[in-house]
Amino acid sequence: MSLMYQAFGFGPQVSMVAPSTCKLTEEKRKQLCGLLGNVELTPLASSLTEEQRKQLCGLLGNVELTLLYKASVHGYQASAFHQRCDRQGPTLLVAYNHSGYIFGGYTSVDYTQSGQYITDEEAFLFSFQGKIPVCIKMNSGYNARVDDGGGPNFGQQVYFCYNNQPVRYNTGASAFTVNPTTMYGNDTRLSEFEVYKVEQICAVSSEEKPWRNVLWKAERKDKLMEMIRNYKPLVTSVSRVRILMIGPVGAGKSSFFNSINSIFMGRITSKAMSGSAGTSLTTQFRTYPVKDGREGKPLPFVLCDTMGLEEQTGAGLDIEDISSILQGRVHDRYKFNPTEPFQPDEQKASKPASLQEKIHCVVYVIDATKISLMSDKLQEKLASVRRKVNSLGIAQIVLMTKVDEACPLVEKDLYKIYLSPYIKSKVQEVSSRLGVPVSCVLPVKNYSQELELELNCDVLLLTALQQMLNFADDYLDDICPLEDKPK
Ligand SMILES: Nc1nc2c(ncn2[C@@H]2O[C@H](COP(=O)(O)OP(=O)(O)O)[C@@H](O)[C@H]2O)c(=O)[nH]1
Numbered sequence: 355m356s357l358m359y360q361a362f363g364f365g366p367q368v369s370m371v372a373p374s375t376c377k378l379t380e381e382k383r384k385q386l387c388g389l390l391g392n393v394e395l396t397p398l399a400s401s402l403t404e405e406q407r408k409q410l411c412g413l414l415g416n417v418e419l420t421l422l423y424k425a426s427v428h429g430y431q432a433s434a435f436h437q438r439c440d441r442q443g444p445t446l447l448v449a450y451n452h453s454g455y456i457f458g459g460y461t462s463v464d465y466t467q468s469g470q471y472i473t474d475e476e477a478f479l480f481s482f483q484g485k486i487p488v489c490i491k492m493n494s495g496y497n498a499r500v501d502d503g504g505g506p507n508f509g510q511q512v513y514f515c516y517n518n519q520p521v522r523y524n525t526g527a528s529a530f531t532v533n534p535t536t537m538y539g540n541d542t543r544l545s546e547f548e549v550y551k552v553e554q555i556c557a558v559s560s561e562e563k564p565w566r567n568v569l570w571k572a573e574r575k576d577k578l579m580e581m582i583r584n585y586k587p588l589v590t591s592v593s594r595v596r597i598l599m600i601g602p603v604g605a606g607k608s609s610f611f612n613s614i615n616s617i618f619m620g621r622i623t624s625k626a627m628s629g630s631a632g633t634s635l636t637t638q639f640r641t642y643p644v645k646d647g648r649e650g651k652p653l654p655f656v657l658c659d660t661m662g663l664e665e666q667t668g669a670g671l672d673i674e675d676i677s678s679i680l681q682g683r684v685h686d687r688y689k690f691n692p693t694e695p696f697q698p699d700e701q702k703a704s705k706p707a708s709l710q711e712k713i714h715c716v717v718y719v720i721d722a723t724k725i726s727l728m729s730d731k732l733q734e735k736l737a738s739v740r741r742k743v744n745s746l747g748i749a750q751i752v753l754m755t756k757v758d759e760a761c762p763l764v765e766k767d768l769y770k771i772y773l774s775p776y777i778k779s780k781v782q783e784v785s786s787r788l789g790v791p792v793s794c795v796l797p798v799k800n801y802s803q804e805l806e807l808e809l810n811c812d813v814l815l816l817t818a819l820q821q822m823l824n825f826a827d828d829y830l831d832d833i834c835p836l837e838d839k840p841k
């Protein structure tokens with residue numbers, strides 16, 4: 355981070371970009387003050403810790419933050435803000451309140467007091483939830499802000515320095531889906547407010563090395579599709595491996611199936627109903643085979659879609675239902691009753707299901723934007739599912755969806771996913787919350803609003819699917835070590 359020096363006694367700010375600790379000797383400092391007259395140089399110090407700064411930079415890519423304005427030094431007046439922050443390019447605002455919340459927002463467009471409405475698709479709000487900033491993207495079709503002489507605002511909804519007051523929240527506006535309690539503990543009294551200039555660093559630094567290697571090429575996509583087409587489950591009695599997707603409502607289970615189906619169909623499809631209803635939209639147990647193109651053969655896997663895992667007991671999928679599914683007792687289109695667990699058919703229950711009908715790989719589908727907000731109840735429910743799956747020895751993977759919504763850098767360029775320290779921290783967080791190794795967490799972006807396939811999206815989704823097939827093989831190998839293996 356650069357250090358800015360504030361020259362008291364002078365009108366304009368005297369800024370000297372220097373390393374984050376002051377390296378001026380006392381003698382040099384005196385010499386410089388001599389050039390400026392009777393002034394004192396005090397460094398404008400950031401209130402962010404090094405860790406918080408890194409986390410925020412992680413949301414923005416390879417950037418440098420330079421502190422332009424600090425309310426405790428320059429005053430809470432909108433005019434003081436504009437004097438230092440107008441025409442500075444992209445800026446990041448960071449507010450600190452008396453309840454200990456750190457929150458703010460980013461805009462990629464200059465402040466100029468033009469009086470215009472500003473569209474800025476890159477704008478977002480954030481709030482630290484524990485050590486990690488959670489990003490709140492702007493809802494589509496809204497203006498990011500009005501560029502007037504007042505204090506900075508986001509969607510005319512969250513205002514900083516409003517009427518020279520620390521912060522104000524306007525409940526009438528809806529550009530951002532903000533919960534003031536989660537975002538800042540409903541406490542509008544700021545203890546500090548800072549604005550940073552955000553500059554991209556062009557030089558390739560050592561941090562530019564991806565933390566996982568992916569070949570973002572059409573050949574790689576073709577190769578993955580070929581490997582999946584030609585895959586044969588390790589045990590001959592199983593013709594297609596069954597992959598069960600489990601996760602909260604809205605995590606992207608149905609969308610994952612739709613995305614994989616789209617890739618093999620060569621166009622966007624939406625066979626499984628997906629949507630954003632609050633409670634489970636999928637209430638049936640569905641097993642979805644995927645065909646290799648319109649007239650093609652069925653591929654060697656079946657994706658099983660369940661209704662959501664809701665945190666309350668008596669709602670959503672129950673642990674007993676999951677156990678029945680894992681053991682292959684639930685048929686396609688079985689309609690779950692959230693208040694009553696699955697009742698097996700008497701006759702069928704007497705003979706155990708064949709290995710072909712059982713689940714061979716369990717995929718926990720988790721929304722990357724919700725990890726930090728995961729309730730203890732949901733975490734406990736997932737832990738009990740995991741205990742059950744563990745006891746049956748079934749392979750498990752975490753599919754971390756919505757990486758585009760979680761990180762603006764990734765939204766812009768999906769291929770930067772493994773350069774994003776933010777996504778890396780999310781992968782680590784979900785790994786520790788669910789108790790699965792980091793290597794078993796696969797971040798993806800499902801197709802959600804696109805009309806055409808995108809290469810990078812496909813590569814990521816196919817890599818995840820291929821890993822599921824590998825894991826299913828490990829399970830089959832483990833339970834049938836002596837069975838006939840296909841050549
Ligand atoms: N931006 C984005 N949206 C997604 C992604 N995956 C799912 N969605 C959206 O999230 C919502 C819920 O998805 P859905 O598949 O119905 O979740 P389910 O309840 O787990 O089956 C839908 O509006 C999807 O379009 C993703 O990776 N990125």
Ligand SMILES: [Mg+2]
Pocket residue numbers: 607608609627628635636659660
């Ligand atoms: Mg669904």
